[in-house]
Amino acid sequence: MLAADVAGYSRLMGADEEDTLARLKAVRKALIDPTIAAHRGRIVKTTGDGMLVEFASAVDAVRGAVEVQHAMAEQNGSVPQDTRIEFRIGIHVGDIMFDDNDIFGDGVNIAARLEVIADPGGICISNDAYRQVRGKVEIVCDDLGPQPLKNIAEPMQAWRVRPVGQTPSAVTSGSALGETQALSLPDKPSIAVLPFQNMSGDLEQEYFADGIVEEIITALSRFRSLFVIARNSSFTYKGKAVDIKQVGREMGVRYVLEGSVRKAAGRVRITGQLIDTATGMHLWADRFDGATEDVFELQDQVTRSVVGAITPTLERAEIGRAVLKPTGSLDAYDHYMRGIASAYRWTSEATSEALRHYYRAIELDPEFATAHAFATTCYAWRKSNGWVTDAASEIAETKRLAERAVQLDQNDAQVLCWSGAALGLVCGEVDAGGALVERALRLNPNLMDAWLSSGLIRLLLRDWSIAIEHFAHAMRLSPFDPLLFMMQHGTAIGYFQTDRYDEAAAWSAKSIGENPNNSSAWRIMAASNALSGRQEQAQKAILRLRQIEPAARIATIKYAVPLSPSELARMEEGLRKAGLPE
Template structure:
């Protein structure tokens, strides 16, 4: 159904408000308010009815209702003084007095159309929870997008080091990049109480960062601040934002805990720029993107020889090349990856990112599975909300034979980052854990999910072929094997133990048998 008033069109099916063809960004509850009003034109809608229809009967404060009415008026060009379209009826409620036209659907304006139900919200964790949305780049320079993104990533990382705080991972937060969103809707989708949003304006050597913290359960603004300074002080500005956010969430927080949220990845902004650019490339998982990221990470370490996170991510690039059969000089590239990983974990003893990526790379490149798990365990102690530490650690535990613990860790990673564009990493980890637990049907399902997100994922294809063969689905297993041979013609059963660091002989045998049944040569 479509409602027209003034130059506005409200489309109920698309849940969209437009003004002369241009979309007007409104939050879900503001949309529901407007839909309720235009569905009942020139009739007083009581506050009790508002609570029932828009807030599903939940009791909210008078100020919350007022703030949403004000937001509605602003969206449709009305004011509380003018009340041209939405009129307040003292002690009764509100009345929509604009002329409403309904499309030719057979329904009349007086029919009470209930707002479209919103998806059920995730349950809030039992501790304070937050997501940091991508900050708007107000620099007028698209090339500076990476800088604004990097500021947000470091704030997420800093908040993640606070053990009592549940922080949504970067990849899920960034699915909202470039979208007009409502803090309350985001809170429901991600299952968090607080939403931090803001903007970054960079001009020459000056930067201005603004931020505001919103209680997503009520829409109330808790805190807002603006920080200005020179780029030389960018990390200090980030620390001040983090400190203010943490203080707003838990005023009783001791200063020592605030200090733990202040970690600077490097003092060299040039190196940091290269690191941010590399991180922007890595999330796709493609061969070309990984090669470009690796080049940038080397530049970062040249400018800052003690940049632990950059060494860790560079080592991890070499691991990803090995896993997907992309290495051209395998012995020397593996040796280089090991060198970088050892530098990462040595320089970054208190750097969760360096320990996560470096430790994971050592497990695969040097076969040091036990040490790698220990390093990722330390990373999780340092940064309990770092999703890669959970899903990469879970994958290592699967390779170690700890399938139950692996599935638990991987499930927690999905909860930390439920909208992650790199979900294929978690899915292939779940496939691996279920395969070694001999749940071959389940393993095949997870492998198919991973390949749906990244069709070129070699380990996903191998797990799919072996799982299908174990359950007797031979035609499908042979098709998967054909795909495997296309991705890596050099793959053989004899080099399987050099491809993945599988700890238990029985797990390696099960994997080899499945691939043998699917048609992989000896």
């Protein structure tokens, strides 16, 4: 099986959609389709930027792939780097299943995953394919070692293909480096923001593009959890054709953000792509449009959107890396990331598992401030769901962890906001917690966590309308965040406390859609519907609540939710009408 796609397809389409489609169609007609047919291949299906091809043998597949890549390299010789159409190709030999005109199975999946880790213009093959073509095709293969492939249970041996006579690639035998010595990666997510390309030829847009990059670098630098390459180093690549993997090695970063700016007919289009330098895989891409007279407003919009989108993307990528890492080689940071992965399952058992990982991270690194802070969030989540068994002990431990986290790092906005929120939610120290959250917002106004924490503190202070505003700001910063359900649930609480039960029920439904196991959201859903006269929906919500939390009773609400007597009475009234037992 051969899987192929166009490297940087989103960037090419964002720059010039019509031209990219026309050139891709011409390449397929003149080069790719005839070459595949000449080597006894059958195109099973195509996507916008790629294709899946079945061959009679691995030898045919590799020969056809080499011929395609050689011809594409010759054709691209006179084409600017940023506008080249370059294919990545993955090849595997394995079992497949036929269904009508399509094929399925591990053979297909592995070929597709190998294509992802191939270089632009390159070919990556599995060990099974390598054994069948060794000595039969005029190629040299570089051993990449076992490679973790997405949704494939075990790491797989992979090989990089290059024609005989071609200079060895940057990595051979799984470890050796080429001419440029790679820098070691920091112990936290690392990123370089490359100069955005000016696609319009307008010098004014050059300054605008540089300004966007500087704003994004500044905004990302406020995240103490990130290692961000300084502007002067990133701009050494300005005006140069770059290999993203080479940038990763030279700068010692795991991720690169690149983009472009294009001006036409009074409009400005900005594109951005976040790339994993180890695999070349695009983790995130988006584009932004605005009027030329609003360039500064557009610049701010792009900065907010890019930072808000890529920070949770980086977190998900780092969680994936930690989970794939063999247990025997875990260190403090990996336990911390595993703790986040466990916490994001939102169950009682998973929360306890997350705490174990955070405590192990602290044991390995007693000065790991963020691990202390995130451990407090587990206690806050336990309290909000009524899972606390020893309240006095958990309050004392939350206070100890929060104070120690702040003592270790008073300038990390993430440490401050989560420690502050926990002090308020678990320990009842709302003023002290609020002061920490406010400091976090001053340090990093682009941090979604800080706006979410501020919304939670505002709920405790009974500033309902401000709480709703702060949750809305958090959602604007990170609309696809794993914590989105908390923002939506906080909004529902704000509306419930202002007697706007229809809005409360609607926002509860949104929160439940993101996290069906949030028992607190089901309580608001049940009470809101009951107080609005929708008894059937209220009773259904209670049934689901008791499935998630069998011990839920009217009498236990006061332990899970910090409410004033009048607020508690209204919540109890709604839940009683919905059918929750006393």
